[in-house]
Amino acid sequence: MEKRVAAVLAACLLLLSVWDCTGRREGAARPPGSPEAAVPPSVEAALGPGLSEKYDGYRLTLEGDLLVITVWMEGTADLAACVRAGLLDRDFWENVRKGAGALAAASRALVDTAGRADLAIRIDLLNDRNHEKILLSLLGDTIIYDAALE
Helix, strand or coil, X not given: CHHHHXXXXXXXXXXXXXXXXXXXXXXXXXXXXXXXXXXXXXXXXXXXXXHHHHXXXXXXEEECCEEEEEEECCCHHHHHHHHHHCCCCHHHHHHHHHHHHHHHHHHHHHHHHCCCCCCEEEEEEXXXXXXXXXXXXEECCEEEEEHHHC
């Protein structure tokens, strides 16, 4: 399945090079809702290894009682643009949405195990070419923003 997605993504990249299909801009990154505090070491230790293994990059921030897990992966901006333009079936993006949901569930379990069940969790998947833009955002297990399907 991953090889198929990579092949389709390569085809979309080729199309993007000759046709501007971005149409709408991705959601702007949110300004912090409150001053960021240090992420508890137990939470960093619980989440860091898995995030660094699966994603090209990640950042953990704490905004009051909200843990924000920000991740990015190469190719997600192009994939979202192709879905928005109708060049790819929405099923390809649905896999990204399911992956973000799995990340939210796993993060919830790990944060609870780290002794911080009091924290709410938001997952932000960033545009890999512009980290100021959010492509997908979940609060808990609820999608609150989706640039590809807006």
